[in-house]
Amino acid sequence: MKVILYMAISLNGMIAKSDDDTSWISKEEWDSYSLAVRNAGCLIVGHRTYNILTKQPEFSEFKDVKLVVVSQKDFQTLASNHLVAHSPKAALKLLSNFEQVIVAGGGMLNASFLEENLVDEIFIDIEPIILGKGISLFRDKDFECNLKLVGQKKMSDSEVQLHYKVIK
Numbered sequence: 001m002k003v004i005l006y007m008a009i010s011l012n013g014m015i016a017k018s019d020d021d022t023s024w025i026s027k028e029e030w031d032s033y034s035l036a037v038r039n040a041g042c043l044i045v046g047h048r049t050y051n052i053l054t055k056q057p058e059f060s061e062f063k064d065v066k067l068v069v070v071s072q073k074d075f076q077t078l079a080s081n082h083l084v085a086h087s088p089k090a091a092l093k094l095l096s097n098f099e100q101v102i103v104a105g106g107g108m109l110n111a112s113f114l115e116e117n118l119v120d121e122i123f124i125d126i127e128p129i130i131l132g133k134g135i136s137l138f139r140d141k142d143f144e145c146n147l148k149l150v151g152q153k154k155m156s157d158s159e160v161q162l163h164y165k166v167i168k
C-alpha cells in the first residue's frame, strides 16, 4: 500500500486561514485533488477536516470513496462508508485492501502521519498567496523528514505542484 499526502498550501505553508477559510484554493486545485482521491478510492482526514469537508457541496464527488476519520472520540459518521479510527495506524489498517491511500489534512493529522513515518509520497499544490496567520501544513509536532523531489508541474497560470518521495 502506498500512502500519499495530498495538500494545497499558501506560499508560506498555510492550509487554511485561522478561521478555517480555504476559499483562496482554486477550482483547478480541487479538481486535481478530487481526481487523486477518486482514483485511490479512499481518503483519511482528521476530525476537524471531516466536519468542514463534508459540509462543502463538492464533497458529493466522494460519495463512492471510503473515508476514514481519525479521532480519539467515538461518534456517528454521516454515511456507512465513513469509518472512525483512533490513530493513523488504525486508519491504514482499515484501508489495507487499497493500493493507494490519500491522507489529506488537516495540519494535526498530517503531522501525526509524518511523525510516525507512515507517508511514502507527498503532493503539494502551491497557491499564489501568503497568509500571515493560519493553520500550518504540519501542526504542533517536532519531527524531521527528508524528501526527494520526483516531479513538478505548472497546474495553471499561477499554481505549481511539487511531488516528493519521503526518504525512509
Ligand SMILES: NC(=O)c1ccc[n+]([C@@H]2O[C@H](COP(=O)([O-])OP(=O)(O)OC[C@H]3O[C@@H](n4cnc5c(N)ncnc54)[C@H](OP(=O)(O)O)[C@@H]3O)[C@@H](O)[C@H]2O)c1
Pocket: 006, 007, 008, 009, 014, 015, 016, 017, 019, 020, 021, 022, 025, 045, 046, 047, 048, 049, 050, 052, 070, 071, 072, 073, 086, 087, 088, 104, 105, 106, 107, 108, 109, 110, 112, 135, 139
Ligand atoms: N489546504 C488543504 O489542502 C486542506 C486540506 C484539509 C484540511 N484543511 C484545513 O485544515 C484545517 C483543519 O486542520 P487541523 O489541524 O485544525 O485539524 P485536523 O487535523 O483536521 O483534525 C484534528 C483532529 O483530528 C483528530 N486527530 C488528529 N491526529 C490524531 C491522532 N494522531 N490520533 C487521534 N486523533 C487525531 C483529533 O480529533 P478529536 O479531537 O476528535 O480526537 C484532532 O482534534 C481546516 O481549516 C481545514 O479546512 C486544508
